[in-house]
Amino acid sequence: DAGVIQSPRHEVTEMGQEVTLRCKPISGHNSLFWYRQTMMRGLELLIYFNNNVPIDDSGMPEDRFSAKMPNASFSTLKIQPSEPRDSAVYFCASSLSRGSSYNEQFFGPGTRLTVL
Amino acid sequence: AQSVSQHNHHVILSEAASLELGCNYSYGGTVNLFWYVQYPGQHLQLLLKYFSGDPLVKGIKGFEAEFIKSKFSFNLRKPSVQWSDTAEYFCAVNAASNYQLIWGAGTKLIIKP
Numbered sequence: 001d002a003g004v005i006q007s008p009r010h011e012v013t014e015m016g017q018e019v020t021l022r023c024k025p026i027s028g029h030n031s032l033f034w035y036r037q038t039m040m041r042g043l044e045l046l047i048y049f050n051n052n053v054p055i056d057d058s059g060m061p062e063d064r065f066s067a068k069m070p071n072a073s074f075s076t077l078k079i080q081p082s083e084p085r086d087s088a089v090y091f092c093a094s095s096l097s098r099g100s101s102y103n104e105q106f107f108g109p110g111t112r113l114t115v116l
Numbered sequence: 117a118q119s120v121s122q123h124n125h126h127v128i129l130s131e132a133a134s135l136e137l138g139c140n141y142s143y144g145g146t147v148n149l150f151w152y153v154q155y156p157g158q159h160l161q162l163l164l165k166y167f168s169g170d171p172l173v174k175g176i177k178g179f180e181a182e183f184i185k186s187k188f189s190f191n192l193r194k195p196s197v198q199w200s201d202t203a204e205y206f207c208a209v210n211a212a213s214n215y216q217l218i219w220g221a222g223t224k225l226i227i228k229p
Contacts, residue, residue, distance in 0.1 A: 031215060043160075043206070043219045050215065091159060102215050104150060107160040 002026075004108035006092050012114045018080040021111045024073055025094030033105060034067055034077050035091040043091075049075065050097065082115045089113070118143045120209050122220035129197055130228050137192040137223050139181075139207030146212040149190040151181055154222075155203045163205070166190065167212075177201070199229045 005024040013019055025032050034046040047057045049069045057067070064083070069075040079086055089112050093105040123138040141147065151163040164175025171183040181192045190207060207220040 042221050045216065048215055055215070093160075097215060102148070102210060102212075104162050104165050105217060106162070107152075109159045 004092055004094055004106055006090075006108035006111050008111060009109060010112045010114075012116065013082055014116050015083055016081040017115075018078065019082045019086075019113060019115075021077040021079075021090050021092075021113070023075045023077070023092030023108060025075070025092070026106055027073065029094035029096050029106070030072070031095045031097045031102070031105075032069060032075050033093040033095075034075070035093065036088045037091060037110075038088045046077070046090075079113075082113075084115045087113055087115050118209065118211065118218045120207055120218050120220040122205075122207055122223050124223050125221065126224045126226070128226045128228065131199055132196050135192070135194040135197045135201075135225070137205055137207075137225070139190045139192065139220055141188050141190070141207075141209040141218070143188075143209065143211055148210050148212055149181070149183060150208040150217070151175065151179070151190070151192050152206045152208060153203045154206065160206065163192070197225075197227050199227045201225060202227045 007022045030051050032049040035043055037043045046059045047067045048055050052069045067077045089110045091110045092108045095103050095105045119142045121140045149166040152160040153163050154160045163179050164173045166173045166183045174180045179194050183190050204222045204224050206222045208217040210217050
């Protein structure tokens with residue numbers, strides 16, 4: 001099992017540029033989460049998908065952030081335009097949920113984003 | 117609102133010392149409980165979990181945790197730590213019928229060789 005795959009692992013960009021982060025969840029998992037981790041704010045849930053449908057995007061900071069999950073094996077998180085305060089590590093996690101039962105989340109290696 | 121408290125933000129121990137990291141949560145219903153570890157520069161990995169059954173849960177790398185429902189606690193323990201246990205440890209809780217994990221702020225553990 002390859003685990004959760006994220007790309008790129010590191011991204012350095014300039015303010016105002018568009019950034020796209022990618023995630024491939026574990027095969028067979030039906031829940032996908034995007035998190036952001038910073039020293040100041042810790043781990044924050046940005047958005048949660050279940051069966052490819054966004055269920056909770058209340059953690060998305062603002063309209064500059066958008067996320068999609070076009071199929072069960074791929075998700076993107078886009079920031080447009082990026083700002084220095086978006087610098088963080090972005091993690092994708094997946095899990096298998098059955099009905100109202102939720103299992104542990106498996107995390108990807110993260111994308112370290114630096115916006116200059 | 118649900119919350120998770122990890123009382124110690126930083127812990128420094130010598131090798132072979134015993135470890136206990138505290139975790140308390142606020143939620144009155146059925147919960148699932150987790151401890152994750154994040155080694156320097158790496159992603160979060162599951163150490164152990166509690167869903168039901170024996171409240172004493174054994175995880176990987178010699179870690180264990182005890183769920184005490186009356187105290188709303190899920191403390192992490194290891195009898196003898198190693199330098200390689202240097203990492204940040206996160207407690208997380210979810211209501212058993214809720215997808216959302218509520219995370220503690222994390223405890224940075226430094227083991228002196």
